[in-house]
Amino acid sequence: MEYSFKKINIEAPFPTTQCGHSSQTNLIYDYHDPLYCRASSFKDDNNWIIHLSLDLLAFDLKHRNLIQDYLRNYYANNNLHLITSSTHTHYANSVRDDKYVDYLCNLLKEELIKMEYKDINNVTTSYQRIHCTAVGKSRISDYETNNEYLGLIKFYENDDNFFNIIYYNCHPTILHANVPYFSSEYPGYVLAKLEKQYPNTDFTYMQGAAGDISSRFVRSGQDYDALKELGDNLYNQIIDLMKQEVDKVPLQLEYKEVPLEYEHEFTPIDLSQIRADLSERELETIKLGQEARKKLEEKNNPLFTTLIKDIIISSLNFGSIKFIFFPNEIFSEYMNYLDLNKELLVSYSNGYGPYVLPIDFKYITYEMFTDTLTKKTKEKIIEILKTI
DSSP states (O other): OEEEEEEEEOOOSSOBOOOSSTTOOSOBOOBSSOOEEEEEEEEOSSOEEEEEEESSSOBOHHHHHHHHHHHHHHHTOTTEEEEEEEOOOTTSOOTTOHHHHHHHHHHHHHHHTTOOOEEOOSEEEEEEEEEOOSSOEEOSTTOOOOOOEEEEEEEEETTEEEEEEEEEOOOSOOSOTTOSSBOOHHHHHHHHHHHHHSTTSEEEEEEBSOTTEESTTTOSOSSHHHHHHHHHHHHHHHHHHHTSOOOOEEOOOEEEEEEEEOOBOOOOOOGGGOOTTOOHHHHHHHHHHHHHHHHHHOTTSHHHHTOOOEEEEEEEEOSSOEEEEOOEEEOGGGGGGSOTTTEEEEOSBSBOEEEEOOTTOOOOOHHHHHOOBOHHHHHHHHHHHHHO
């Protein structure tokens, strides 16, 4: 088997807006901390897997396919599978800026073919998982999910731990929407500390099912000091896991991909059901949700014509753990359809789509207004999650 890892700086060499909050309309020049693509790759006789963890809000499926086709043609290998996922930071360069996205795609194509591979032997992997609210929990008043999880997946050559995946499911929105700089938010902060603590180990990050999880009811503020406080909480939990003895299993590479066609409907939302005990921020976002719904319902509005029709759901089984990659901002309740001792759900992967609430969800939230998927579509999603 062969392995490669590379950190690629993906900051725009020109000003862009940020992406993730409607108020982010100013061109930004300053970077508080670096934005990276962390590219990790394994290949054996049957599969060549390249995973990109990008410090972005999202990365479109069209552009993932473009880069995958480029790599397959360059290497003349159709067994190469590119998986793209984002940390979902709301403070990166805007993925709605065509100039930036073109720059990014060209940069990634150039850098990925420069990756240097090394032979690895006697490779094993381990998986640890704990319930963890170090950074966030349910951001919906009176709704507890209890599906906030921290995962650590470690890779060894003999007894040498050379690569780790950090998994967590919480929106990187500790910072205020209007901070005047770019930031990789808490995932980048935690990864930088881990890289300093373990300089001979590569680290990457996968964002879990975080549609309903954020720091809203956990954070003490929305500046960088508050980010560091919660980031340190998560870092300390990871360090505890790093020190534990683990069971190792041989590494394997099994990749699967299932296409799915979305069906949409605009179900009326009964606004009289909005509860009186909501926080000020929740009430504010519900108003934003109403505005977003109006735009979605206007057939002459560009948002209507860009409703996602086709997606892919993919899985990658490493032996100790299977990751299931899903594009939308899916609610953590969908983790209940998995065996979390063996499987984890990664959002914002191989594309991007609005929120996917549980079937018959009763709470009036911002997320509800942009969830247009039919019940039948959600049932198909559940079936694929169970079987892929």
